[in-house]
Amino acid sequence: MEKKKKRxxxxxxxxxxxxxxxxxxxVHRGTRPVFLVVSLFGLLIRAAxxxxxxxxxxxxxxxxxxxxxxxxxEITLNLPPKDWYTNSTSNDLSYWGLDYPPLTAYQSYFHxxxxxxxxxxxxxxxxxxxxxxxxxxxxxxxxxxxxxxxVFFPAVFYFLYVYYYGRKGRNTCDIAWHIxxxxxxxxxxxxxxxxxxxxxxxxxxxxxxVAAIFSHKDLVASALFCLALNHxxxxxxxxxxxxxxxxxxxxxxxxxILEVYKLGLVVLGTFAIVWWPxxxxxxxILRVVSRLAPFERGIYEDYVANFWCASSILIKWKRLFMTQxxxxxxxxxxxxxFLPSMIQQIRAPSGKGFLYSMLNTSLSxxxxxxxxxxxxxxxxxxxxxxxxxxxxxxxxxLTHFALxxxxxxxxxxxxxxxxxxLYALFILFFNTxxxxxxxxxxxxxxxxxxxxxxxxxxxxxxxxVYLTVTPPKKYPFLFEAMMMMLxxxxxxxxxxxxxxxxxxxxxxxxxxxxxxxxx
Amino acid sequence: MSQLWWYIGIAxxxxxxxxxxxxxxxxxxxxxxxxxxxSLPLSQWYSDKTSPWTLxxxxxxxxxxxxxxxxxxxxxxxxxxxxDGLNYTAPTxxxxxxxxxxxxxxxxxxxxxxxGRNLGPMARNLIWILVAWSPMLVIVDHMHFQYNxxxxxxxxxxxxxxxxxxxxxxGFVFAIxxxxxxxxxxxxxxxxxxxxxxxxxxxxxxxxxxQLFVMGTAVLAVFAAAYGPFVYQGQIQLVLRQMFPFGxxxxxxxxxxxxxxxxxxxxxxxxxxxxxxxxxIEAPMASFTGGLVGDMSPFAVLPLVTPLTTFVMVLLALxxxxxxAWNKPQRKSISRWVAYAYTCGFLFGWHVHEKASLHFxxxxxxxxxxxxxDAKHYFLLSIGIL
Numbered sequence: 001m002e003k004k005k006k007r008x009x010x011x012x013x014x015x016x017x018x019x020x021x022x023x024x025x026x027v028h029r030g031t032r033p034v035f036l037v038v039s040l041f042g043l044l045i046r047a048a049x050x051x052x053x054x055x056x057x058x059x060x061x062x063x064x065x066x067x068x069x070x071x072x073x074e075i076t077l078n079l080p081p082k083d084w085y086t087n088s089t090s091n092d093l094s095y096w097g098l099d100y101p102p103l104t105a106y107q108s109y110f111h112x113x114x115x116x117x118x119x120x121x122x123x124x125x126x127x128x129x130x131x132x133x134x135x136x137x138x139x140x141x142x143x144x145x146x147x148x149x150x151v152f153f154p155a156v157f158y159f160l161y162v163y164y165y166g167r168k169g170r171n172t173c174d175i176a177w178h179i180x181x182x183x184x185x186x187x188x189x190x191x192x193x194x195x196x197x198x199x200x201x202x203x204x205x206x207x208x209x210v211a212a213i214f215s216h217k218d219l220v221a222s223a224l225f226c227l228a229l230n231h232x233x234x235x236x237x238x239x240x241x242x243x244x245x246x247x248x249x250x251x252x253x254x255x256x257i258l259e260v261y262k263l264g265l266v267v268l269g270t271f272a273i274v275w276w277p278x279x280x281x282x283x284x285i286l287r288v289v290s291r292l293a294p295f296e297r298g299i300y301e302d303y304v305a306n307f308w309c310a311s312s313i314l315i316k317w318k319r320l321f322m323t324q325x326x327x328x329x330x331x332x333x334x335x336x337x338f339l340p341s342m343i344q345q346i347r348a349p350s351g352k353g354f355l356y357s358m359l360n361t362s363l364s365x366x367x368x369x370x371x372x373x374x375x376x377x378x379x380x381x382x383x384x385x386x387x388x389x390x391x392x393x394x395x396x397x398l399t400h401f402a403l404x405x406x407x408x409x410x411x412x413x414x415x416x417x418x419x420x421x422l423y424a425l426f427i428l429f430f431n432t433x434x435x436x437x438x439x440x441x442x443x444x445x446x447x448x449x450x451x452x453x454x455x456x457x458x459x460x461x462x463x464x465v466y467l468t469v470t471p472p473k474k475y476p477f478l479f480e481a482m483m484m485m486l487x488x489x490x491x492x493x494x495x496x497x498x499x500x501x502x503x504x505x506x507x508x509x510x511x512x513x514x515x516x517x518x519x
Numbered sequence: 520m521s522q523l524w525w526y527i528g529i530a531x532x533x534x535x536x537x538x539x540x541x542x543x544x545x546x547x548x549x550x551x552x553x554x555x556x557x558s559l560p561l562s563q564w565y566s567d568k569t570s571p572w573t574l575x576x577x578x579x580x581x582x583x584x585x586x587x588x589x590x591x592x593x594x595x596x597x598x599x600x601x602x603d604g605l606n607y608t609a610p611t612x613x614x615x616x617x618x619x620x621x622x623x624x625x626x627x628x629x630x631x632x633x634x635g636r637n638l639g640p641m642a643r644n645l646i647w648i649l650v651a652w653s654p655m656l657v658i659v660d661h662m663h664f665q666y667n668x669x670x671x672x673x674x675x676x677x678x679x680x681x682x683x684x685x686x687x688x689x690g691f692v693f694a695i696x697x698x699x700x701x702x703x704x705x706x707x708x709x710x711x712x713x714x715x716x717x718x719x720x721x722x723x724x725x726x727x728x729x730q731l732f733v734m735g736t737a738v739l740a741v742f743a744a745a746y747g748p749f750v751y752q753g754q755i756q757l758v759l760r761q762m763f764p765f766g767x768x769x770x771x772x773x774x775x776x777x778x779x780x781x782x783x784x785x786x787x788x789x790x791x792x793x794x795x796x797x798x799x800i801e802a803p804m805a806s807f808t809g810g811l812v813g814d815m816s817p818f819a820v821l822p823l824v825t826p827l828t829t830f831v832m833v834l835l836a837l838x839x840x841x842x843x844a845w846n847k848p849q850r851k852s853i854s855r856w857v858a859y860a861y862t863c864g865f866l867f868g869w870h871v872h873e874k875a876s877l878h879f880x881x882x883x884x885x886x887x888x889x890x891x892x893d894a895k896h897y898f899l900l901s902i903g904i905l
Contacts, residue, residue: 022525025644048536421532428528 022432027172034176039153042183045425046148046193050141053414054196060130064413066196067130068096070122070140073112076105078125081277085288090125099291102274103230107201111143144192144200151204156182159211159386173434174389180429181388181395186422187402191375194415199375202232203382209242210358210386214351218246218259219266226270233292237365237379241357244342248349297371299326303480304374305405305487306367307333313481330370337364337495341502348506352390356502358383363495367488374409377402380491391501396430398494404459405487407466408480416467458486523635526647527628531621534661538617546664547606548572549584550598550616556581557588558601562752565761569601575761578745579698583666587619620660626672627651633679634885642888649884649897650675655904656881659874667874670700671881674857678882681853686718687734694738698745701762702875705833705864706857712841713856717848764870775871778832782821790819829869836863851889858883876904 026034056064075091075098076084084105087093098105115123115136122128122136160179164170192200205228212221225242228235250259278284299317300309308317308330317326341360345353362380366372381402388395403423410419462483471478551570559567564581565574574581591598595611598604604612631650635643650656660668673696680689693710696703719730749758818824840859844852861879865871880901887897 021522021640021644025641025648044533045536048533048540051537051539417538418536421535424528425532428525428532432525 023173023176023434027176031172031175034172035157035179038176038179038183042153043145043149045184045422046145046189047141049189049193049415049418049422050145052194052418054137054194055413057414058132062095063130063132064196066137066140069108069196069198070115070131070136071096071129072098072105072108073115074123074125074128076109077112077116077123081105082284085278085284085291093291095129097291099294100232101230101292102278102288103227104198104232106274107147107198107231114143115139140196141193144196144198147198148192148200148204152200152207153183153204155204155207155211159207159214162211162214163386171434177429177433178389180432182385184422184425184429185381185385185399186419186426187378187381187399187406190403190406190410190415190418190422191378194418195375195410195413197375199232199378202228202235203378205231206235206238206382207386210355210383213242213245213354218249219262222246222263222266223270226267227274230271230274234376234379237362237369237376238358238383240338240342240361241345241354244345244357245349245354248346251346252349294371298323299330299370300372302374303408303477303484304372305377305401305484305491306369306372307488308368310485310488313485327370330368333368334364337368341499344502344506350505352387353502353505355383355387356498356505359387359498360495360502363491363498367491367495374406377405391498392430392433394494394498397490399426400456400459401487401490404462404483407463407483411466455486455490459483462486522644523628523632523647523651526651527625530624530651530657534617534621534624534657537657537661538614540662542613542662542664544572546608546613546616549664549666550604550607550612552581552584553588553591554599554601554604556585557591557599561748562754565749565754565758570605573761575764577698577701577762578749578758579695580700583699590619591615616664617661620664620666620668623666623669624660624672627656627668627675628672630672630675630679634675634682637683638888645888646884649887650881653881653884655877655901659877663874665874667877670696670703671877673699674703674878674882675885678854678857678885681713682850684850686714687737690714690718690734691737691741694741698741703878705868705878706860708834708837708841709844709856709860712844713848713853716845717850775865775873775875777868777871778866779824779829782824783818786818786821789821793820826869829867832867833863836867854882854885858886873904880904 023034026037054064054066056062056067079090081102083091084098085093087097091097112123118139119133119135122131122133122139156179160175160182164175164178188199188203191197205224209221209224209228212218212224222242225235225238229239246263247260250256250263253259272279275285275288278288300306300312303309312318321329338361341357341364345357359380362383366376366380381398384391384395384398403419407419410416462479466479466483469479475481547570551572552574555564555567555569555574567573588599594615595609597607597609598612598615628651631647635646638646656668656671659665673692677689677692677696680686680692690710693703693707697707714734715731718734719727721727722730746755746758749755837860840856840863844856858879861875861882865875865879868875880897883893883897883900887894
């Protein structure tokens, strides 16, 4: 008996806190093995998800995003740059015409070269439409995997290095958990490696820009963010935050005009380099721009958890207003909702405030902008993941409802099993957070916890209902609408909370500067 | 234990994601055995020739397939149809079969839990990682398709019993394992010598014989439960012939990296050199790279290798281990001896698959956490095998 007691006592002493114990075997060797192991595991998960189906698989005549990307490789490979955005006999813009800025086109060109080297039939002009073979799919998946590994992963490491460098009380377990949260990001993996897109490139450049801002290299940051903008115009969701933060910083320098001038030069220079083939005439530029902003598609398409779609139950926007007035309305709504965040950053720029600002502006755009897709929820998710250590509950809640809002899309793509598995992996890794016992929820009131429980129960039952029950004939999209309503409410609540937190930061800022003045 | 669930959760998630990956002919083999055991009576299990994939595992595995086939019709009855189900690879079949492997892996997890119970937290975590997250096991079981996780779980369970000093339980579980897959019998000499010395010897003649009697009865009871029905049908010769197909040749189609490869290479080199020197050497009639071909001698110069030769070589290689086990039967060395036994079997055995390397890498993981030397050896071994 005594021996057993001794062993138990020894075991209890030797055992670290339960939430950290999962990392202990790795962390005691330092940070570099942690980076290596977690990123290799991240690559494994991405490769495993790639085995599954993709958007529009086996679905003629239009297929889906996979075919769109392959078609862009075909077009960019076989036609000169000036013809990429023009309607012609070789380039039928109604069959997946290019609708991203030139950097996507250049990226498609390079990936097209790779595909042509191994399988020329997959990118032959005209004849490769609807090309679906094992080798073609393998090569396409490799292009996403390599882009992820070459752009997103290094950006994440750069960010984490800068974020935790010199931070007091930092713990290798914290860093390990944060790496896992950034790299095992279920929404991004499902969209990029399942549905098939290249968000990793534009999000990678954005993370690089954020990291550059944290290490006070503003010019590099603006160059990287311009690259992100030139890859996907949706990165403009972050533009107000970058603008406000950089402007705020410039105003605090000795010579603000010079700083702004330098930034402007870098931005214009980057744009000029990327848009070089189209700079010869304003006609060419306008042609590209018109492809980037397809206003004729209406204020919303399908069911997305934003304001216009949610309120369309009561106010039929598309029927009551013309597209012109809707454009103006959405512009006013978006700008007025991100303006407070911008003002805060101009007045009191700080690293953490910048991340909150990114979250707020991207949420405003998502909720109120024109022609928003469900996949755009990836944009608010990115700053939330960067903030994960400081706002773990916010990140978990946003991920949960972001996934729910994308569930109908992923289910249509045949990605239900990866969805469930990646969500399970996310929860498993989330629960290894060091100090998880001090989580805010635990300290909060019973009423709050009750509401959380209700929301979770609703979302789980919606998943099951969507999978098993057929909707009534009169309302074939009833369940999608219910999901969107639930997600919309949660996103609005999160936006309010995050704006409040950002303003709190500036209060602390003024408080501490007042104290400094007193001292 | 709750911490182990985290490792199990991650492993299961990865396995679930790998469901649509490549699977080999072993997938069809196991599917056919599901159909076979369900549709035909016991007397025809080993004699049926509907498919080239005849049953070549001992009876307990056949009973296991029978048990699994109870659930298959709930998913899709065509999986277990003897003729319609041939080469059936519809998603329902894939999901069902993959699910059975994932669930049967819990046997491995239980064994690993038992092994790690009495160790310090660092060693325990390492064992869980090396075994539950073993990449070889994931590749062979969840992609190529086999049930090694389940079988290795039984082996590790038996080792854990022996390491706790519960010899009777250990021997009993090992006997059960032998009736699942006879390939594990390579370690039988080690078990026999260790149990004889540790369990039966040194307690006086009467007690010793009593222990021997108890152990013998337990083992014989297991074998009777497995082979009994077939002895009753008079089919025991057929069963043994199916289980030991020695006509398959010294080396598998894809050569396993063992001693016989060197032997073959040596033979070729010698033949070449001797021909150059002017001797007349006949070219051999059979070839090594041909794969599964009969018993004709493929050797030009060196003496023929028969199954008996390989058996004797394995025993010779094992002998230092057996002598050590007899002289100093220590509980904590048992996993090292078992790993060594399977290594000998791999090096000198007849018709060895590369997959057999799993049998010594996994038990060696237990040894690996005991010292840095062992950890280095383990690392080299597992990398080399991959």
